[in-house]
Amino acid sequence: MKQISVIVPVYNEELSIETFFNAFLKFTETLVKTEYTASVLFVDDGSKDKTAAILNKLIKENVNCKALVFSRNFGKEAALFAGLEHAVGDLMIPMDVDLQDPFELIFEMIKAHETGADVVLARRANRGTDTVVKRFSAQWFYRLNNKMSTLKLEENVGDFRLMTRQVVNEIVSLQENQLFMKGLMSWVGFETVVVDYTRPSRKEGKTKFNYIKLWNLAVQGITSFSTLPLKVWTYFGSVIAFISFLYGLKIIIEKLFFGINASGYASLMVAILFFGGVQLIGIGVLGEYLGRTYLESKRRPRYIIKHKLIKKVNNV
Known part of the structure; x- marks a missing residue:
């Protein structure tokens, strides 16, 4: 029998966990006549509500359910x-707890694997359940990332x-702790196919991602797999310096040969403010990379497990 491990990160999802687990149990019932079995591993990312208590209750009643509980929120x-x-098995499937990732699609994914x-x-297949802003920002991110980075991400995935198991082993062997998982899971390569689906609406609870977190994730993704933002400022600065040289030469010629006065206060202030802003943006981009390098150099653990919730099993 081949084992499927469903991996579910959760944070303050007390309203969604039992609904998700009931759907998981129905999924396991449909696996009875196949050569697959399934278990679920929840990862409690430092929840402040009753998430850990609900997980503990489910695990006491179900041997195919386990959980890791973080010491705090690590993301x-x-x-x-x-x-x-920490998951065991032959096939690994990360899922969201909100049931927007349908269990029915797993059978199609298994066929593709076979x-x-x-x-x-x-x-x-579409992003009809998202807001206009989220649809636009997602489209912008994928297109920008794929133009700037040698690592191409599949859109809307x-x-x-x-x-x-082989793919997962390669992913967890990577040493970096500033994580962008979509990128890491794509970077390892291997034979990849795509299946399309229509994403349903969220069943319970509310999403914990806001636009600030999505923006930070997008910046993390671009800076993790592309150095183009650093190179852009070299090219941009070279072009500006060349234009400035030509403009300075023009002023000198006009002053020496034609006696024309140089532009006054207004043009000078515009130039100073423009170049000052450009320099600050360049320093900011450099700071993003330097900050991530600084955090990587500390070699802190990616997470800390407070305890593991298991039933009659010694190892997760």
């Missing part, structure tokens, strides 16, 4: 990485995917 990327590190795929991506 979804760290929670997903921890799930991949035809030779090491990674099966679940791609949203989240963490929901099927991966073999």
Whole structure:
């Protein structure tokens, strides 16, 4: 029997966990006549509500349910990485607890795997359930990232995917602790296919991602796999310096040969403010890379597990 490990990061999801687990139990019932079994590994990312208590109750009643509880909130990327590190089985499938990743699609993903795929991506056919701002920002991110980085991300694909044990082993062997999991899971390569699906609306609870967190994640993704933002300022600065040289030469010629006075206060202030702003933006981009290098150099752990919730099992 091949084992499927469903990995579910959660943070303050007391309203969603039991609904998700009931759907998972129905999914396992449909696996009875196949050569697959399934278990679920929850990763509690330092929840402040009753999430840990609910998980403890479920685990006491179900041997195919386990959980890791973090000492504090380390973020979804760290929670997903921890799930991949501690899950056991032949196939790994990260999922969201809100049931917007449908269990029914897993059967199609398994079929794709059985035809030779090491990674099966679940791609949203449309983003009709998102707001206009979120649709636009997602489209902007994928296009910008794919133009700037040598690593191409499949558009409208989240963490929901099927991966073999070999793929997961390669991912967890990576040493970086500033994590952008979509990038890492794509960077390792392997034979990859895509299946399309229509994402349903969220069943319970509210999303914990706001636009600030999404922006930070996008910056993390671009700076993790591309150095183009650093190179741009070299080219931009060279062009500005060349234009400035030509303009300065023009002023000198006009002054020496034609006696024309140089432009006054207004043009000088515009130039100073413009170049000052450009320099600050360049320093900011440099600071993003330097800050991430600084954090990497500390070699702090990606997460800390407070305790593991298991039933009659010694190891997760």
